Amino acid sequence: xxxxxxxxxxxxxxxxxxxxxxxxxxxxxxxxxxxxxxxxxxxxxxxxxxxxxxxxxxxxxxxxxxxxxxxxxxxxxxxxxxxxxxxxxxxxxxxxxxxxxxxxxxxxxxxxxxxxxxxxx
Amino acid sequence: xxxxxxxxxxxxxxxxxxxxxxxxxxxxxxxxxxxxxxxxxxxxxxxxxxxxxxxxxxxxxxxxxxxxxxxxxxxxxxxxxxxxxxxxxxxxxxxxxxxxxxxxxxxxxxxxxxxxxxxxxxxxxxxxxxxxxxxxxxxxxxxxxxxxxxxxxxxxxxxxxxxxxxxxxxxxxxxxxxxxxxxx
Numbered sequence: 385x386x387x388x389x390x391x392x393x394x395x396x397x398x399x400x401x402x403x404x405x406x407x408x409x410x411x412x413x414x415x416x417x418x419x420x421x422x423x424x425x426x427x428x429x430x431x432x433x434x435x436x437x438x439x440x441x442x443x444x445x446x447x448x449x450x451x452x453x454x455x456x457x458x459x460x461x462x463x464x465x466x467x468x469x470x471x472x473x474x475x476x477x478x479x480x481x482x483x484x485x486x487x488x489x490x491x492x493x494x495x496x497x498x499x500x501x502x503x504x505x
Numbered sequence: 506x507x508x509x510x511x512x513x514x515x516x517x518x519x520x521x522x523x524x525x526x527x528x529x530x531x532x533x534x535x536x537x538x539x540x541x542x543x544x545x546x547x548x549x550x551x552x553x554x555x556x557x558x559x560x561x562x563x564x565x566x567x568x569x570x571x572x573x574x575x576x577x578x579x580x581x582x583x584x585x586x587x588x589x590x591x592x593x594x595x596x597x598x599x600x601x602x603x604x605x606x607x608x609x610x611x612x613x614x615x616x617x618x619x620x621x622x623x624x625x626x627x628x629x630x631x632x633x634x635x636x637x638x639x640x641x642x643x644x645x646x647x648x649x650x651x652x653x654x655x656x657x658x659x660x661x662x663x664x665x666x667x668x669x670x671x672x673x674x675x676x677x678x679x680x681x682x683x684x685x686x687x688x689x
Contacts, residue, residue: 397603399509405596406516413588416578418525418570422532425563426516429539432551440546441617442610447547447637449629455612457547458621459637465551466642467653473558473566474660480570481667487574494579 396437403430415495417483421476428472435461435468508545512538523578529567536560550638 403426410423439458447459483493490498515535522528536559543552607614624645625637634640642650 393608394603394606395509396609397606398600399513401596401599401603402513403516404599405592406520408595409588409592410520412591413581413585414578415581416525418567418574419528419578422519422528422567425532425559426519426535429535429559432539432555433542436543436546436548436551437609438607438614438616439548439621440610441612444547444612446549447625448549449625449635449637456625456637458617459624459641460621461616462548462551462638463641463646465548466554466638467649469551469554469558471653471656473563474657476563477566478660478663478667480566481664484570484573485667485670493574497579 396433400430400433400437403427403433417486417493417495418480420495421479421483424479425472425476428468432465432468435465508538508542512542523580525571525576525578526568528578529564529571532567533560533564536563550636 407423407425407427407430410426411420414420414423439461441455441457444455444457445453447456447462449456486498487493490501492498492501512535515531515538519528519531519535522531536555539559540552540556543549543555607616611617624641628634628637628640632640632644634644
């Protein structure tokens with residue numbers, strides 16, 4: 385019963401960890417390169433959650449200073465994650481461009497097929 | 506809590522589904538759910554960015570890449586048992602580790618009592634911008650944002666070089682991709 389209580393209090397972290405291992409699982413177990421990139425962005429999304437969850441204060445408002453509000457959530461994780469999202473999309477674009485180039489060169493976006501092709505040469 | 510559970514379910518679907526168009530659509534839905542969760546967590550600026558950049562631009566980029574490549578994933582060629590066992594094991598260890606973290610939404614945790622608090626107290630005196638996130642992003646951590654812009658510029662050039670190489674002048678597709686990189 386105490387374990388159950390602990391898990392509900394840490395539900396954000398549990399989901400964060402689930403997304404994290406799902407992302408890593410996709411990266412490790414799938415050989416399709418576009419799927420791998422999607423796994424990478426799921427992993428990144430889990431990191432966003434990991435940063436934003438502790439910054440929330442129950443009863444707080446978004447960190448925009450206004451009259452009549454005393455409690456604000458922590459603004460620092462928001463700033464860091466704002467940067468991380470944009471950089472994540474930039475790296476995703478480069479990764480997808482690489483996949484397109486690999487498809488032009490080898491006619492396949494499956495990692496093992498490309499490796500076999502390379503061994504034949 | 507409902508949103509988070511939905512996100513977990515969508516992730517499971519992304520792992521299972523093999524039609525890549527469906528996977529990209531699911532990723533868009535995932536990003537919108539993520540944006541909603543961020544709203545709930547009081548991160549309004551981040552939620553806006555995630556909805557536009559995560560659900561908008563990256564979906565467009567992935568659809569573009571699918572158009573230029575294939576849209577089906579090959580069936581797995583080796584056993585999936587070992588990755589599943591490793592993933593579940595690591596997850597269990599991480600959950601065990603997270604039980605010691607402070608609970609959700611408390612104000613007196615170490616995260617919320619030092620730097621973030623100081624920013625909120627000083628921002629009107631230092632920068633006179635009511636939105637603390639904007640002030641920290643553009644004023645206190647301006648060099649960080651400058652570096653981020655450099656990263657995006659580099660990524661845009663990289664995409665442009667990768668897609669235009671070996672294709673000559675008839676490269677219409679990379680115009681859109683590069684524009685997307687710049688807009689973010």
